[in-house]
Amino acid sequence: MSATINTAWHLASRPAGPPTAANFEWRETTLPELADGQVRVRTIWLSIDPTNRIWMNDADSYLPKLELGEVMRGIGIGRIEESRDANLRVGDVVQGMLGWQQYCVSPARALSRLPPIPLPLSAHFGLLGHIGLTAYFGLTDVAQARAGETLVVSAAAGAVGSLAVQIGKNLGMRVVAIAGGAEKCRWLSQELGADAVIDYKAEDVASGLARACPEGIDVGFENVGGRTLDAVLGRIRLGARIALCGLISQYNTSEPEPGPANLPNLLMQRGRIQGFIVLDYLDRAQEAAEKLVAWHLAGHMHYRLDVSRGLQSAPAALNKLFAGTNTGKVLVQLGDEWMPGTAAAVSPDG
C-alpha cells in the first residue's frame, strides 16, 4: 500500500494582532496508517470563522489552546476515503475538526455523518451547521426573542449576523442591522429585509441607534463588543436581553480593550448579557436545520458564500474576516462538491 502525502498549515507563531501568513507554516508529511477505529477523511470544505483566531492564542478558551507546530484547527467537511471503523464507510460525508489540511486521520467517533439536505454541501457551512445553530439558538433560546420586539444585530453582514437578521424577520421582529459600508448595508436592507441599517463607517453607531431605535432595544445579537456593545447598552429597554455571540473587536488585541461603560444601564433596565457557544446546542441541531431549510426553500432566508479555492488560500481567507472584506460566509474549497442523493439541489444566492 503506497503512503499518502498530506499537506497542511501548521501554527508557526501566535499573532499579536490580526493573523498573517507568517503565523502559519506549510508542511508536507506522510500520513500514518490507520489504527482500529480511525478513518482517513479527504477535506472538501473548510469553514473559516472568527473563532479560528481565538484558537491561535496562548490561552485555553472554550477549547484547549493549540500548541505551536500543530496543524491549524478548523472545522471541515470531507469524504471518508479509508475506514477502520464499523460506523463510517468509504464515501460517507462527515463534518468535524478536520484541521487546515488535505487529509485528516481521525477517530471515527470524533466525526459526525452529515444528514442529506436538498442543498449543496456548502450549505452546511453557509446556512446550517455551527453558523445556523448560533444564529438560531442565540435568538430563540439565549435572547428569548419575541415577535414585535426590536432586534439589533452587529456585524450584520457577516455569516452569523446575516442569518440572525433574517431569523429575526422570520420571527416577526423589527430588525436593525449594523454593518460597515454602503454595499453591505444595501444588501441587508434590500435583500435581507432589515428594517433599518447603520453603516458604522459612515455614521456613529450610538447616533444611528438613536435614529433607528427611538423606542429602545429589546434584543441585541452581539458579534462585535467594544464601542458597538456599549452603544447598544446605552439604548436598551426594560428587560432587554443581549445574546453575546462574539466580540470580534477584541480578538486581535493582546491587551483586552475596556468593555462597555454603559453597564449601569443594564442595572437600571434589568437587562441581561448572556454569553453562549454553539457547542451547547449541538443536540438540538435538527430543530434549527429544519426551520432554516424551510425558510430558505420558501425564499425567506438567503445566504452568501465567499469561497477561496485551494488550501493555500486559508490564511488569506482568515484575514478577510478581520479586514471586513469578505462578502458572506468565508469558506475554503479543497475538493469538488458532492451532492447527497438528491437532484433537487438549490444554489445559494449571490
Place this chain on the structure above:
Amino acid sequence: MSATINTAWHLASRPAGPPTAANFEWRETTLPELADGQVRVRTIWLSIDPTNRIWMNDADSYLPKLELGEVMRGIGIGRIEESRDANLRVGDVVQGMLGWQQYCVSPARALSRLPPIPLPLSAHFGLLGHIGLTAYFGLTDVAQARAGETLVVSAAAGAVGSLAVQIGKNLGMRVVAIAGGAEKCRWLSQELGADAVIDYKAEDVASGLARACPEGIDVGFENVGGRTLDAVLGRIRLGARIALCGLISQYNTSEPEPGPANLPNLLMQRGRIQGFIVLDYLDRAQEAAEKLVAWHLAGHMHYRLDVSRGLQSAPAALNKLFAGTNTGKVLVQLGDEWMPGTAAAVSPDG
C-alpha cells in the same frame, strides 16, 4: 387647627462627584391641610442607600429623576399622625418614599402598612425591606444560586452585601467576601462566616480571587462594578451567573468609567450578567421576610446598623456610603422606635 411646621432637605444642586452637604438646602415650610385620601406621616427612620445618589443625577433611572428644589427622595418608616383615608389610621406604621423630611403628606395608597415582626422597627431596613429582598432574590432568583457553588460578594460589608454573604452560607455555598479594611474583613470572616475574605485595600482583588477561588467562581453578587467586576469576570466558571445589584464605583463619575475588559470570558464560559432592581420583587416580599427572620432568630443571620441621629445628619450619613466609613446599614433616626405589638423584640447585633 394650628399649622404644622415641616423641616426638610431639598435638592439644591446636582453633585459632580460624591454628594456633599452643599447639594442640599435645609428648609422650613408649613404643611398643607390634607386632601381626601391623604395622610400625614411623621418620619421615624430614614434609610440611606447608594441609590439616593442615583436619584440626584440629571437623568431618569428606574425612577424619574428628582427636580432641583424638590424634597430629597428617600425611603422611610413613619407613623400616621393624621388621616383622611379609610385604609390607614392614626398610629399605623407605614413604609414608603417619605423623603428627607420630618413629615410627609402623601396619598395613602403610596404607602404600605408594615406587618408586625418580632424585631425592632429598624429591622425593616437592616434585615428585611428593600435590603433583604435585594440580597435574597438577587441570589436565589437572579443568580439561581445553588448549594456547593462558590459565591463572590463585593462590597460585602455593606448592608446588602453582608446579608448576601450570610444568605449564601445559609444556602450551603462557599462564600468569598470582598471588603475594604481589616476590621470589616474580620467581621465577615469571624462573625458572618465567610469562607475567605479579600481586603481590597491590602491586596489586588484579582490576585485575591486567584487565591480564594482556585476552582473559579459560579456566582457573583456584584455591588461595585469597574475593576472589581472585571476581576470577577476573569475567574468565572462555565455557566456562571452574575447578579448585577449595584455599581457603586460608577455612581460618582460624571463620565461613565470603562466597564469590564474581561467580557470575552463571559462568552467563553457562557456566563450571564443580569441586572435587577428590588422593585420587581415587591410582590414576593413575604417569602424573603419569613426566611430572613427565621435565619436571624436561629442565630444564622446578623445585621449591623450605623445610626445617625436627627434629620440634620442625613447628608453626612449619605456620604459615609461613598467614603466606605459606615459599619452596617446606614440609617437616620428622627423619632423614637415603636415596637409593634410584641414583647419578644430582639436587638440587632453589634
